[in-house]
Amino acid sequence: MIRNIVTLTLNDLAIAFKNKTIYLILFIPLFVFVSLQLVDQKDKNFQEVKIGLIKNVEYSPVIVASIKATDKLFAISWLASEEEGRTWLKEKKIDGFLVASQKEPQSLDLLVLEKASFQTIAIVEGLSALQIAVEGKNKNWVSDIKSLRDSGIQKQTLPTWILMLVLLVSFIIIPAQIAEEKEKKMILGLLQTPVRECEWLLAKLFLGMILIHLAVIFLHLLGRFEIENSLSYFAFIAVGSFCFSSFGIFLGFLCRTQASARTLGVLFYLPLLLPSALSDFSHKLNAFAPVLPSYQFYGPIKAILLEGGSISGFSLEWMYLCFVGLVTYSFSYMLLKKRWLM
Numbered sequence: 001m002i003r004n005i006v007t008l009t010l011n012d013l014a015i016a017f018k019n020k021t022i023y024l025i026l027f028i029p030l031f032v033f034v035s036l037q038l039v040d041q042k043d044k045n046f047q048e049v050k051i052g053l054i055k056n057v058e059y060s061p062v063i064v065a066s067i068k069a070t071d072k073l074f075a076i077s078w079l080a081s082e083e084e085g086r087t088w089l090k091e092k093k094i095d096g097f098l099v100a101s102q103k104e105p106q107s108l109d110l111l112v113l114e115k116a117s118f119q120t121i122a123i124v125e126g127l128s129a130l131q132i133a134v135e136g137k138n139k140n141w142v143s144d145i146k147s148l149r150d151s152g153i154q155k156q157t158l159p160t161w162i163l164m165l166v167l168l169v170s171f172i173i174i175p176a177q178i179a180e181e182k183e184k185k186m187i188l189g190l191l192q193t194p195v196r197e198c199e200w201l202l203a204k205l206f207l208g209m210i211l212i213h214l215a216v217i218f219l220h221l222l223g224r225f226e227i228e229n230s231l232s233y234f235a236f237i238a239v240g241s242f243c244f245s246s247f248g249i250f251l252g253f254l255c256r257t258q259a260s261a262r263t264l265g266v267l268f269y270l271p272l273l274l275p276s277a278l279s280d281f282s283h284k285l286n287a288f289a290p291v292l293p294s295y296q297f298y299g300p301i302k303a304i305l306l307e308g309g310s311i312s313g314f315s316l317e318w319m320y321l322c323f324v325g326l327v328t329y330s331f332s333y334m335l336l337k338k339r340w341l342m
Contacts, residue, residue, distance in 0.1 A: 023263055049122045052077045052085050052097030059098070060106070063141055066130045073126050085111065089148055090307060095119035098142070107143035114156070115147045117280045148307065158225055159302040160277045162237075163294060165215045167273050170244035171251065171265040174208050178252025179261035182342055197336045201249065201329065208245025213237060225305075232311035233304050239318045240297040243325035247293075250328040253335040293324045 051067065051074050053059060067074050077094050079085045085097040089111065096112040096119065110127075112120045124142065131141050181187045190200060216237055220227070227233050251268065255261040272294040279289040279298075289295040296317040303309035311318065 023267070027267055048073060048075055049096070049119055049126065050075045050077060050094045051123060052079045052088060052094040054079045054082060054085065054097065054099060056081075057098075057100050059108070060141075062134060063108070066134050070126070070130065073130075082111075086148060089113050090303075096123050101143045104143045108141055109144045109146055110142045111146050111148070113148050114280060115145055118282060118286075120145065154223060155225060156306065158219075158223070159298060159305055161219065162216060162301055163277060163298045164273060165219065166212050166237075166240055166244055166297070167269050167294065169211045169215060170208060170241075170248035171269040171272070172262065173211065174204070174245060174248035175252035175255065175261040175265045176258050178204065178249055179255045179258045182252075182255075183257050185342070187336075188339070188342055197333060201333060201336065204249050205242070205245050205329070208248060209238065209241040212241040212245070227305065228308040229304055229310055232309070233301070235311050236297070236300055236304065236314070236318065239321050239325075240301075243293060243297070243321040243328075246325040246329040246332065250332045250335075253332050253340055256341045293321060296320050 053064070053067075053076055055078055067076060077088070077097075079088065079097060082097075082099055085094070085099075088094045089097070090113070092113070096110050098108045098110055101107040101109045110120075110123060112123070114120065124145070127141055187200070191197065213234075219225075247268075248265070251264050252261055255264055272292055275285050275289045276292060276295040276298040279286045279295060300309065300311070300314040300317050303314070304311070
């Protein structure tokens with residue numbers, strides 16, 4: 001009995017090595033470790049943040065002098081008006097700006113893009129440290145924090161869930177289905193008919209795009225989320241689904257079996273999901289994430305959902321996504337013509 005159990009266990013381990021499933025056991029802890037290293041660590045030095053001050057607002061001389069004295073903590077930008085400050089916030093030229101409080105005299109309101117971001121935390125901690133150092137335990141300089149993306153927590157997390165759904169379909173479902181059809185010789189059978197390679201590829205591409213749109217629409221129906229610019233929103237969903245569905249098809253062609261396709265899909269799924277979703281909470285991730293196609297999709301989707309943006313303002317992003325989709329589609333076509341691993 002013990003011998004049989006040991007034999008079967010060793011056989012399962014051998015299958016895990018053969019199907020490359022064991023790679024996940026090594027990759028996931030390594031990826032978590034690298035991600036934790038990229039997340040900003042606690043230290044005594046504040047990150048330099050870009051703070052805006054409006055020219056026609058009468059700030060306390062103590063506050064202005066204190067901020068100017070800490071050139072390693074704050075980089076000051078002088079704004080012509082509050083409207084310009086809001087524009088600069090949306091364009092991420094500044095991390096926040098101070099305006100006179102309407103509720104409490106001699107106090108200031110801090111306007112930021114998002115309350116739950118490392119920039120907001122850095123500004124609040126920096127101003128609090130300056131206030132304590134200059135005036136001691138006196139009344140706080142900032143009486144209120146206002147956000148341009150002042151929506152409920154459910155809607156604020158919606159872009160992350162949308163990104164997760166798109167990547168889940170593209171890198172988990174699509175590659176496994178492609179590998180299954182290769183493994184069962186279904187593709188070779190279809191190609192013996194009048195069906196052409198490009199027709200088969202386009203059918204798989206449309207499948208991925210339809211599944212992604214169905215998942216997104218179903219999520220919106222369940223949550224009853226409102227969309228200010230639905231045309232731009234679904235147009236960008238279409239561009240993103242084209243890009244990542246093409247990517248997923250390409251990954252499916254690189255694998256011989258379903259197990260290896262799922263493993264390879266996870267190897268791409270996590271690095272594309274987490275850095276983009278966590279980019280608002282770390283300077284390091286925020287600097288690294290823009291090179292990923294997932295971030296070029298996640299950023300505009302967040303702006304369209306939370307700020308009422310338009311696809312016309314993200315021409316470079318959708319061009320980048322289209323380029324990645326066309327490149328991976330072309331590679332998939334080349335592998336299909338060569339009957340790769342079939």
